[in-house]
Amino acid sequence: MATSAAATVSRAEIRLWRAGLLGAFLALWEVATRRAWVDPFFVSQPTVLAAQIFDWVRSGFIVRHLLVTMQETIIGFVLGTLLGVAVGFAFARWQTLAHVFDPLMVALNAMPRVVLAPLFILWFGLGLLSKVVMVISLVFFVVFFSTYTGIREVDRDLVNNARILGASPRHMIRHVLLPSALTWIFASLRTSVGFALIGAVVGEYLGAHEGMGYVISYAESMFNATGVLAGLLVLMAAVIAIDLGLKRLDARFSYWKPIAK
């Protein structure tokens, strides 16, 4: 049976396939540029890229810029999340507030933040602040909408049960609404972290004197394809590392949920 055979392909086999495909791709790239089928000026070359990244890491150049980007991402992410949770709670708690501001939130969220970046730089300067604001503007809405939904979608039976069991309004938030919203917030966490990093990099790209976005933008202005690609690869590695970390965190916080099938 073909289906059962396909289903029993081992993990090791899948890994082997992935590694093989990646190796073949890199080899083709290397050969194509060496034989001058493609001009390495435009697409760089795997060995040159590797040398560039190695050089960056050894000199500490890339660590400095990566740290700057991470700092902006983390500060913006934390502030944006706190703000999103707070406003989400306020909206769920005071319905009038939600009714009045609902169109504003939708409108603000519809605005492409990337285009706002130059304005943020104009208002908040070339340094950390403009990037943090940029990150907040992206993270806030993701977290706000999931918090608001999480609280509104809370199981009515649970709320009623908590009332019967004698919960005060504070108990209700602490033991019912917050845990219920947390599952939604965590579900959106990986999305919002991705947004946070994009926000920081785009901010740097458009105007900064340090950070990964700046490194890429600078290489680009020098027509240095190797620099752009190497910067992208470093960012990619950082995103994958963060995502893996978040997956673990998510697993720890949703211990009470049945394992997804």
Place this chain on the structure above:
Amino acid sequence: MTVDRPGHIVLEQVTQRFALPREGREFTAVQDVSFDVGGGEFVSIVGPSGCGKSTLLALVAGLVPVTAGRISLDGRPVDGVTPRLGFVFQRDALFPWKTVAENVGLPLLFRGVAAAAARPRVAEWIARIGLGGFEHYHPHQLSGGMRKRVALAMTMVYEPQIVLMDEPFGALDVQTRNLMENDLLDLWAQFRRTVVFVTHDLEEAIALSDRIVVMTASPGRVKSVYEIGLPRPRSVTEIRFHPDFGRLYETIWKDLKDEVRLGYERSRHGLPG
């Protein structure tokens, strides 16, 4: 009726209407319902689906204010949730992010009982429902019957004088259900709390109750009230063979079946029922 034990419930001309904003009209869930439940009495409410049985419980619990009429508990009118009352929901409303022990202890925490004082009471109830060893499990790791027992312990741990139960065993398989019904009767015999038990299962109602209130199809009114004189203590599996059981069943069913048919017809025609 004199207030012999605490937990005396009186409903007088209770009417409940809900606005149906989309249809621009009102829906009457229950109308002019009057009956009372003595302290420590076990009363079941039976009726076709949608007759407002669950609404009545929500009204007695103070979850929803009554549109008209009066409900009082031991002479005090109901105006909101009272701490002397327990409610076992149709779906076990356990808190999925809390363990068995945390769930059972939650009402004590809400009541400001110190952790040191709460712990033995929680442990006692977990042992009583036979879930010793499962203290640190989360609800999703338990079977339906186990979750129901946790919900029961969660209600009983703060010793409410009145326990309202809304089709609590409806979702369980027959064997588990009979076991739980017997457990409930044992608990009731031991603690003698007032129990108002909503069910659509007439056999279950007869096996458990002192009295049965039969409701009409929507809008729900009281059609008749029956005294169940079957001897106690009962076992729900054995009481069915008592000679009076069949006679009671037949009499009450005669009353109920027209309402059930009416409720069914209405639901088939998409009317609120």
